Amino acid sequence: MRPERKKRRPPIEAGSPVWLFDLDNTLHRASHAIFPAINSAMTQYIIDALQVEHEEADWLRVSYTQRYGATLLGLARHHPVDPHDFLKVVHTFPDLRTMLRCERGLARLIAALPGRKMVLTNGPQAYAHAVLAELRIERLFERVIAVEHMRDRRGWRAKPDPAMLRKAMRDANVRLADAILVEDTRGHLKSYKRLGLRTVWIVGHLPRRARADGRPAQLPGTGRPHYVDWRIRSLKSLRLGNRSARLKGRQTCSRSASMTRP
Structure with missing residues (x-):
């Protein structure tokens, strides 16, 4: 049957x-190219803005996304970071079309x-x-x-x-x-x-x-x-x-x- x-x-x-x-x-x-580029740019921005090591910056990026829905929200709430500058820096791609x-x-x-x-x-x-x-x-x-x-x-x-x-x-x-x-x-x-x-x-x-x-x-x-x-x-x-x-x-x-x- x-x-x-x-x-x-x-x-x-x-x-x-x-x-x-x-x-x-x-x-x-x-996931092809843009997310890897954004994640890398976010981590580097956090390193430069907060003067932390790469491992801590990566942890902050991921944990803020999981907790608040976006890394930006955690940075704006807990650190003296300019949200508009952060958004512009990590989402600007001169080669967007190819990505x-x-x-x-x-x-x-x-x-x-x-x-x-x-x-x-x-x-x-x-x-x-x-x-x-x-x-x-x-x-x-x-x-x-x-x-x-x-x-x-x-x-x-x-x-x-x-x-x-x-x-x-x-x-x-x-x-x-x-x-x-x-x-x-x-x-x-x-x-x-x-x-x-x-x-x-x-x-x-x-x-x-x-x-x-x-x-x-x-x-x-x-x-x-x-x-x-x-x-x-x-x-x-x-x-x-x-x-x-x-x-x-x-x-x-x-x-x-x-x-x-x-």
Whole structure:
């Protein structure tokens, strides 16, 4: 007797969907070159600003991200660091175009989705707009909600802060029940699922995990946590409503976007 096949999850549907796209490792593969460059720049900035050794600077960078959602928030709270200078220094790349990797036909995939589209990123505004411009998808989003827009009178905030998201959605005239968050970071999805958002976990851009036995590296994103409504490998699945397709090729985004620009 053949085993019963698992039913495929239906495509996400909504009356008036509002898509909230994370930027890095969601709209492009930041793990390829950009994340390593940002991490290195952050560590060096902390070394120079706080006069600490490399090991301590690296520990501060990682621990502040884990504790507050962004290294910037920890530095702003505990050290005399200029947040705007920090954001500018660690997110400026003269060779940004060559560092980007994305899915084939990215502009068509985003444009085909019904409803409003926004970017919600813990990165700075200038960096987000630069990436979207290189990907040639900037015009597809009605607004970019970057870390500078997440501040309130009490200070800097970032994902996955619930109060920040509520305010950002009020400012954008978006009901939380209409929002669909597409994100690679599970902690952000878990936090915002409690607010009533629908959640999409994209895993196709995440780095592979090394195996201890020397076999080929394991693909990330095994299983689907309870707070994830839909787990996909490719943005293509948002449109097709089928199981995620494995990304093919590692072309540069500038080339891909020029081939598929509407």
